[in-house]
Amino acid sequence: MTPSVPAAPVADASLESLVERTLGRDASAELGELLPVLVRDLEAIDWRLSEVLGSRFADLTEAARYACAMGGKRVRPLLMAAAYRALGRASIGPIVSLAAAFQLIHTATLVHDDVIDRAETRRGRPSMPRAYGVPLAIVSGDYLFVRAFELAAEYPRPIILRCGESCADLVEGEVLQEATRFDLSAGREHYFRVAERKTAAIIAAALASAGEIAEAGGAVVEALATYGRAVGIAFQIRDDLLDVFGDPDLLGKPLFSDFREGNATLVALDTHRALDPKRQAEFEHLFQLRRKRSRHLLRLRELTELAGTAPLLAREAEEWAGRAIAALAPIPTSPYRRLLERLARGAAERRF
Amino acid sequence: MTPSVPAAPVADASLESLVERTLGRDASAELGELLPVLVRDLEAIDWRLSEVLGSRFADLTEAARYACAMGGKRVRPLLMAAAYRALGRASIGPIVSLAAAFQLIHTATLVHDDVIDRAETRRGRPSMPRAYGVPLAIVSGDYLFVRAFELAAEYPRPIILRCGESCADLVEGEVLQEATRFDLSAGREHYFRVAERKTAAIIAAALASAGEIAEAGGAVVEALATYGRAVGIAFQIRDDLLDVFGDPDLLGKPLFSDFREGNATLVALDTHRALDPKRQAEFEHLFQLRRKRSRHLLRLRELTELAGTAPLLAREAEEWAGRAIAALAPIPTSPYRRLLERLARGAAERRF
Numbered sequence: 001m002t003p004s005v006p007a008a009p010v011a012d013a014s015l016e017s018l019v020e021r022t023l024g025r026d027a028s029a030e031l032g033e034l035l036p037v038l039v040r041d042l043e044a045i046d047w048r049l050s051e052v053l054g055s056r057f058a059d060l061t062e063a064a065r066y067a068c069a070m071g072g073k074r075v076r077p078l079l080m081a082a083a084y085r086a087l088g089r090a091s092i093g094p095i096v097s098l099a100a101a102f103q104l105i106h107t108a109t110l111v112h113d114d115v116i117d118r119a120e121t122r123r124g125r126p127s128m129p130r131a132y133g134v135p136l137a138i139v140s141g142d143y144l145f146v147r148a149f150e151l152a153a154e155y156p157r158p159i160i161l162r163c164g165e166s167c168a169d170l171v172e173g174e175v176l177q178e179a180t181r182f183d184l185s186a187g188r189e190h191y192f193r194v195a196e197r198k199t200a201a202i203i204a205a206a207l208a209s210a211g212e213i214a215e216a217g218g219a220v221v222e223a224l225a226t227y228g229r230a231v232g233i234a235f236q237i238r239d240d241l242l243d244v245f246g247d248p249d250l251l252g253k254p255l256f257s258d259f260r261e262g263n264a265t266l267v268a269l270d271t272h273r274a275l276d277p278k279r280q281a282e283f284e285h286l287f288q289l290r291r292k293r294s295r296h297l298l299r300l301r302e303l304t305e306l307a308g309t310a311p312l313l314a315r316e317a318e319e320w321a322g323r324a325i326a327a328l329a330p331i332p333t334s335p336y337r338r339l340l341e342r343l344a345r346g347a348a349e350r351r352f
Numbered sequence: 353m354t355p356s357v358p359a360a361p362v363a364d365a366s367l368e369s370l371v372e373r374t375l376g377r378d379a380s381a382e383l384g385e386l387l388p389v390l391v392r393d394l395e396a397i398d399w400r401l402s403e404v405l406g407s408r409f410a411d412l413t414e415a416a417r418y419a420c421a422m423g424g425k426r427v428r429p430l431l432m433a434a435a436y437r438a439l440g441r442a443s444i445g446p447i448v449s450l451a452a453a454f455q456l457i458h459t460a461t462l463v464h465d466d467v468i469d470r471a472e473t474r475r476g477r478p479s480m481p482r483a484y485g486v487p488l489a490i491v492s493g494d495y496l497f498v499r500a501f502e503l504a505a506e507y508p509r510p511i512i513l514r515c516g517e518s519c520a521d522l523v524e525g526e527v528l529q530e531a532t533r534f535d536l537s538a539g540r541e542h543y544f545r546v547a548e549r550k551t552a553a554i555i556a557a558a559l560a561s562a563g564e565i566a567e568a569g570g571a572v573v574e575a576l577a578t579y580g581r582a583v584g585i586a587f588q589i590r591d592d593l594l595d596v597f598g599d600p601d602l603l604g605k606p607l608f609s610d611f612r613e614g615n616a617t618l619v620a621l622d623t624h625r626a627l628d629p630k631r632q633a634e635f636e637h638l639f640q641l642r643r644k645r646s647r648h649l650l651r652l653r654e655l656t657e658l659a660g661t662a663p664l665l666a667r668e669a670e671e672w673a674g675r676a677i678a679a680l681a682p683i684p685t686s687p688y689r690r691l692l693e694r695l696a697r698g699a700a701e702r703r704f
Contacts, residue, residue: 055520055524057527057531059527060523060524060527108494112491112494116486116491135468135526135530136527136530138467139523139526140523142461142493142523143520143523145494145498146497146519147520149501150512150520152501153512153513153516154509164498164499164502164505167494168407168495168498168499171491171494171498172407172409175411175412175491178487178488178491179409179411
């Protein structure tokens, strides 16, 4: 196949500033020396990604690259590159295609999520369904999945299957979440079931695969999976908090999508449980409204503040980051292991 | 993973009557002896399919199996089984997973098509988005893709890549079709570009893969691909005709979806070209209406009848079936090769 559009990195923001922002200012003193290496790693993954998205139809290539350019923080590729290098590997060449595959899968689900949630914006730009229409958004998501699996097909069968199984987890997580929309009775256990499948499983699979490709032993692979799972949970809890208390300009999308869609996040569950009976009833009533107005959403946030949910959950996210870091014990200390630690903290502390 | 719902064949209609209907009455005298073998083959593929769809969530398993049960005529698995046996193989064991994978991919695209087209019914039952809602329909389609690729991962890399490439073709075909909705200027060449990618490529890939797994030589693999491509085109032309002139009860869905959605099928293109200027303008006007009423649709059919399009296209579909049959030359004569011939004719003559 001859791509009709020349391959080019799909990132729209500078990767360097992206990595700097992800690591945080306080990390740049210690980890600044890694920055050029990481930028080159991300560039290699972006090139592979862009290359594989070439199709005979400029429309499809453009739509797919648009979707990837809005793919955001590149957390998954960063984690994979850092993990692979932490295992002493000098070049990420062998994991480039797999990192691109995981990034494509992540992007495909964002695109389909935006169709399902009728999202208007993503990363400060029109969402895929908004920019290209629902039909092309659905089909482009399928295309990203297909290209992801072609990339994964470069690897031995256990890696492909691990990748596939984590995709199935992801879909299961979405179905589980869908089944309990507007339902505050589901409880924390349910929340963690969703988050583990929807967010954590695929990060765990990406990291474990990087370990396997580096020919690390079973204990290290398992450690990376545990680390990835905990980072995923920290990331998800932080995500839920930012959706209520974040800065929409930094996030690149409006707040309150979880309240609006009735997602039973920890923010909603814990607030509901902590309020006095009268406010609890008010929270429940507002939360269950299928069409919420701005004043409803702002009142839900006010009640969340009254319940004191945010600082408790911020601490909980940090605890998960701590668990992630503890899981790294079997991996020898090195700048890249410290980077993994920093990325775990970043997942729990990030503002975007 | 322990499936929470026990595996069971996903077919709702008897496979035997399905195969009988697909082969046609006049074939049963000659090919009737093959019937029990084919039914067993389809059963094996259905079991594999149902097995792989098991998830930890009954909702998802049920939705995925519902989608597959409405998967229809089992043309792709039948073609693969017939081709594999025509190459002298006594058991289809080695291609069962791949046939299930192709069937899943086909089903996934039907599910996403029904979301895009807001279809109400499919095979006489509520469509997926109608039965399970748009979110679960989108996500279930993704799940079917994921499971398909897991099945494909059992095979050597060239087979996986051929499967992936045909999926990319399929998506490209959909994008190409989407880009020219309500546009009668696209022409026949455009139609064939769409049909080749959307319908023919995946059938060609399925059959070529069956040939490769049977360790047939390059000429036979190429012959099967050519046969598959031509059967796909015959199938598509017949599909377009049935959408205007078929029996909705037999089809299990309402007529006129192509007119309604402005698909530039050969029916529309040839009718438009054949009409006198006044009627041509009327046809164009009606075709381009974004919301067509019943009287518009019936008038479009009337104009199609006046243009004499149907018998010409019926012949064209038969010519493609003839090309498919001619392509089988490198394959030794046998009852299964005759079955492949019969299936090609069936694609061009079928009433459902």
